[in-house]
Amino acid sequence: MCKVIAIANQKGGVAKTTTAMNLGIGLANKGHKVLLIDNDPQGSLSICMGYKDPDSLELTIVDVIEKIVNEEDIPEGFAIMHHSENVDLLPSNIGLSAAEVSLVNVMSRELVLRDYVEQIKDQYSYIIIDCMPSLGVMTVNALACADTCLIPCAAAFLPVKGLQALLKTIYTVKRRLNSKLEIEGILLTMVDKRTNYAKEIIAEVNEVYGKSLRVLPTEIPLSIRASETSAMSKSIYEYDPKGRVASAYSELTDFVADNS
Numbered sequence: 001m002c003k004v005i006a007i008a009n010q011k012g013g014v015a016k017t018t019t020a021m022n023l024g025i026g027l028a029n030k031g032h033k034v035l036l037i038d039n040d041p042q043g044s045l046s047i048c049m050g051y052k053d054p055d056s057l058e059l060t061i062v063d064v065i066e067k068i069v070n071e072e073d074i075p076e077g078f079a080i081m082h083h084s085e086n087v088d089l090l091p092s093n094i095g096l097s098a099a100e101v102s103l104v105n106v107m108s109r110e111l112v113l114r115d116y117v118e119q120i121k122d123q124y125s126y127i128i129i130d131c132m133p134s135l136g137v138m139t140v141n142a143l144a145c146a147d148t149c150l151i152p153c154a155a156a157f158l159p160v161k162g163l164q165a166l167l168k169t170i171y172t173v174k175r176r177l178n179s180k181l182e183i184e185g186i187l188l189t190m191v192d193k194r195t196n197y198a199k200e201i202i203a204e205v206n207e208v209y210g211k212s213l214r215v216l217p218t219e220i221p222l223s224i225r226a227s228e229t230s231a232m233s234k235s236i237y238e239y240d241p242k243g244r245v246a247s248a249y250s251e252l253t254d255f256v257a258d259n260s
């Protein structure tokens with residue numbers, strides 16, 4: 001069985017991409033076969049995974065979308081890259097912006113990614129989709145094919161307002177397109193426990209959402225080492241294995257694996 005997890009929050013800079021990469025590699029380290037899908041035209045996940053110039057990549061998610069829309073066969077391994085820490089990556093680049101716009105004229109435009117995922121999911125135990133910072137068609141595509149949605153939330157600014165719009169989208173997708181969709185939980189990221197502000201935000205998130213949603217028990221600490229990994233093409237487990245962020249992501253990985 002394959003579990004598909006969409007990592008979404010329309011706010012940028014809340015550690016979606018960092019979480020996608022370190023959860024994906026965390027699951028791979030536990031022996032699972034993992035595909036990471038970069039679903040953001042900024043290609044940040046592709047960059048973090050070592051493809052520093054994603055716009056020069058020959059094949060990306062854009063080509064996959066094109067094939068699905070044209071109802072063409074997708075050859076095995078099409079557009080998939082392999083990272084040395086044992087995960088596969090479907091990369092993305094700026095072309096996804098235009099592809100997203102052109103989907104407007106496509107029938108069942110919200111289900112294009114699901115078509116693809118259905119074709120490849122028997123090859124993986126986990127597929128993790130790193131969403132772009134918007135609630136547009138491609139994010140809806142990710143939610144429409146996901147089993148769960150993981151919501152990273154930076155404890156650095158007030159996240160409560162933005163979450164309402166995301167939750168509304170999730171519930172609409174669940175009602176109309178994907179009844180199996182569940183919320184994996186809210187993951188607090190960039191937590192600086194030394195500040196009262198972080199503590200206030202955590203208290204507020206728990207107060208507002210704690211009853212209706214799961215606020216995950218793991219919190220990802222704020223750490224310079226974590227921010228440095230983006231440029232290193234490696235996970236936090238390789239870059240700073242003894243650090244607090246590595247152990248937090250490893251704890252998150254255990255939680256997600258146990259919850260599957």
Ligand code: ADP
Nearest residue numbers: 012013014015016017018221222223226227230
């Ligand atoms: P998003 O995908 O939501 O836009 P990113 O994962 O790209 O967010 O993270 C935004 C920035 O914050 C990046 O520069 C990243 O390296 C940094 N970052 C991520 N996690 C942490 C952390 N735990 N501590 C400090 N910086 C972090």
Ligand code: MG
Nearest residue numbers: 016017040044
């Ligand atoms: Mg990102």
